[in-house]
Amino acid sequence: MTTEVFKPTKVQKKALELLSSGTKHILLFGGSRSGKTTVLVMAIIFRACRYPGSRHLICRFRAKDARSSVLHETLIPWLNKTIGAKNYKANVHDGLITLWNGSEIWIGGLGDKEQVDRILGHEYVTIYFNEVSQISYSAITTAYSRLAMKVEGCKNKFFYDCNPCSPMHWAYKVFIRKIEPRTDEKLNKPELYASEVLNPMDNAENLDEDYISDILDNMPEKQRARFRDGLWVKPEGSVYEKFExxxxxxxxxxxxxxxxxxxxxxxxxxxxxxxxxxxxxxxxxxxxxxxxxxxxxxxxxxxxxxxxxxxxxxxxxxxxxxxxxxxxxxxxxxxxxxxxxxxxxxxxxxxxxxxxxxxxxxxxxxxxxxxxxxxxxxxxxxxxxxxxxxxxxxxxxxxxxxxx
CATH class of the missing domain: 3.30.420.280 (Nucleotidyltransferase; domain 5)
Structure with missing residues (x-):
């Protein structure tokens, strides 16, 4: 990764520092197009280059969404910019990127049994859960056992990101309240869990100048709170709105x-x-x-x-x-x-x-x-x-x- 190619904003630099710390579980949350996915993908590219032969997983609820929003829109473009197209091979059908140094980046979904059996049949040094508002806690914890690959000098890490949802979601309980979502008891090791907020305003220099003022500012109140301000609120269109x-x-x-x-x-x-x-x-x-x-x-x-x-x-x-x-x-x-x-x-x-x-x-x-x-x-x-x-x-x- 070179600073001439990837120029992180001030908040993105802070997130990258957190990602390189000793914390094992790291959540980046905030509004729409705030650069969360880019930061986490860049961290994975760096780790894959730094540790030859290492294996990394990027997963979402649906594999097709992971391929569309992460593989095609973020991962491949940044691989081309940072290491060059000649230094990796992409098997899009299988969701596999193989780097020149033998490192692998796998992309898949946790909502399909065939996909789950395939991607969880390997061990990894990094597992990145993209848009965890769509992934159940049981699916997350099932994948935990696969962060077991041993590569000298590399600390195994879990990355997460999401647009905030309701305060009852497991991610809010784990990363904000620091409690076990199934029992509401305090986490045994809360120091292993950290989070950072990235909002569109923090990434304004990389957005169309009217994206925030014309689109985000004019959303309905709850959508604006989530996608502009990065707040944990009930989503717009909640079916059981009157449940209190x-x-x-x-x-x-x-x-x-x-x-x-x-x-x-x-x-x-x-x-x-x-x-x-x-x-x-x-x-x-x-x-x-x-x-x-x-x-x-x-x-x-x-x-x-x-x-x-x-x-x-x-x-x-x-x-x-x-x-x-x-x-x-x-x-x-x-x-x-x-x-x-x-x-x-x-x-x-x-x-x-x-x-x-x-x-x-x-x-x-x-x-x-x-x-x-x-x-x-x-x-x-x-x-x-x-x-x-x-x-x-x-x-x-x-x-x-x-x-x-």
């Missing part, structure tokens, strides 16, 4: 007895289960469970170990689950009417008939970021617990199936 912190209960605040229980099960690479207790027409999300890249059988076994099925109840499952539904105790097909199910839960929230136990970190980690796009379509990212919760509640209200 007063609806989050500690376990000892839950009813002592419930009239019945129902369950919801979402399948896929990110498996998620939600257990709901009913008192009359009021619903309480009392437990959740999730896993990344595990089988349904393993999921059920782990739930049984947590006494999940001590109560006899119906579990409404993703209708696309096929034979996997039979592996779930009390499993039946759910009513997957998305909009009707969402409207039903919104009505529960508005009537004061909806509560979530504080222990349900999967549900709470998704509920405020569950949103619609500009076309009013549900954003299909980090919605596994939301699907399972909808199955458990709406299917119970419409199916008439009762157990126990």
């Amino acid at each position: 912190e007063s609806m989050i209960l500690t376990r000892d605040q839950l009813p002592e007895e419930f009239d019945r229980f129902t369950g919801g099960q979402d399948f896929g690479l990110h498996i998620a289960a939600v257990k709901v207790g009913w008192v009359g027409e009021t619903v309480y999300v009392v437990a959740d469970f999730g896993g990344f890249n595990i089988t349904t059988k393993t999921s059920v076994e782990q739930q049984q170990a947590k006494n999940w099925y001590d109560d006899c109840f119906v579990t409404y499952c993703d209708p696309a689950g096929g034979e996997r539904i039979q592996e779930v105790p009390g499993g039946v097909k759910a009513n997957n009417s998305v909009d009707a199910g969402i409207d039903y839960i919104i009505a529960k929230i508005e009537r004061g008939q909806f509560f979530v136990c504080k222990d349900c970190t999967g549900v709470l980690g998704e509920i405020w970021d569950y949103s619609r796009d500009e076309n009013n379509q549900i954003v299909k990212v980090n919605d596994h617990y939301m699907d399972a919760m909808r199955y458990a509640i709406f299917s119970a209200a419409t199916s008439g199936v009762v157990m126990g």
